[in-house]
Amino acid sequence: MSGKSMTGLVIALLLVVVGFNTLYIIKETDRAVLLKFGEIVDPDIKPGLHIMIPVINKVRKFDGRVQTLDAQSQSYLTVEKKRLIVDSFIKWRIVDPQKYYTATSGDEYKAAELLFPNVDAGLRNQFGERTLNEVVSGERDELMVELVDSLSVQTKDELGIEMVDIRVKKIDLPQEVSASVYERMRTEREREARELRSRGKELAEGIQADADRQKAVIEANAYRDAQQVRGEGDALAAKVYADAYNKDAEFYSFYRSLNAYKAAFNQQGDIMVLKPDSEFFRYLGSPTGKASE
Incomplete structure (x- = not known):
């Protein structure tokens, strides 16, 4: 070359x-x-x-994209002085490179160290103003919005960082009080169960009593109707018998005598002690039922 x-x-x-x-x-x-x-x-x-x-x-x-800081679990007290173990994470991004570089020298770990105390203090204050029920369910979203708004102003001025979001991943009770809390919850559930069973038994007894009353009323009405129908049937039967008797009294008397003979001599060895000229045997002595002259 x-x-x-x-x-x-x-x-x-x-x-x-x-x-x-x-x-x-x-x-x-x-x-x-x-x-x-x-x-x-x-x-x-x-x-x-x-x-x-x-x-x-x-x-x-x-x-310059949104960064995530997974904070360590911390212990906070509610307004009721109940201790909670809170696990949270932070979403943030750089909005002022000059302030960010001045405060952290461009080191993300340094930024996390500076952010965490502010977030920790903010969460501690927010939890300290609310009850357990509010931070667990009712006002958790409101709590996070207020915290983001208040911290974002501070971190922008001091670190050149905008707080995008803060979220609570998990809220636990301390291990030493979990057992007592669960026992209290179990006791409350058992009390509610007893109340429900007692209420159900009371309702069941009321339903049973009403059913028994309705049964008695239905049976009484049925018996009344049956007696009424039976009485009407008996009256109709008596009328039929009376009409038949009036048409041929002699034949009716003969028919009744035959039924009486049948009932009296139904069993072999039956004995009756009567006078031969008794009225009972009048159709045996004469087909017309009249005494022979």
Whole structure:
């Protein structure tokens, strides 16, 4: 390789190195500051291709997207002085690169260390103003919104960070009181169960009593109706018998005598002690039922 070719190659390499250290790109998802001998000269570099002077200038880039800080579980007291173990996480992003770099030197771990005490104090205050029921269910969303709004102003001024959201993942009772709480809950459920059973028994007895009353009324009405129908039947039968008797009294008397004979001599060995001329045997002595002359 000739000397001119070697020189050209060296110059090209120098230009590449200089260009690599002079040109830099800021992406849409990045936030960055430009330093000159460690002093910030551009507090918020816009996305695109830029030029800097090597050695003199230095660019510090930060992730401008929403970041997540998973906070450690902490113990907080409610307004009722009940201790809770709260597990939470924080969503945040950089809105002022200059303040962020000044406060944290661009270190995310340093930012987390600075954010956590503020969030911890805010959660402690919010929990301390509410009851257990409110922080567990009723006002949890309201609690988070108030906390985000109040902390976001503070973190923007101090750290250049915007608080996007704070969420409680889990709320637990301390282990030493969980057993007593569960026992109290079990006792309350058992008391409610007893009340429900007692109420159900009372309702059942009322239903049974009403059913018995209705049964008695129905049976009484049925007996009354049956007696009425039976009486009407007996009256109708008596009328039929009377009408039949009036049509042929002699035949009716003969028919009744036959039924009496049948009933009297139904069993073998039956004995009756009567006078031969008794009225009972009048149809045995004469077909007409009249005494022979």
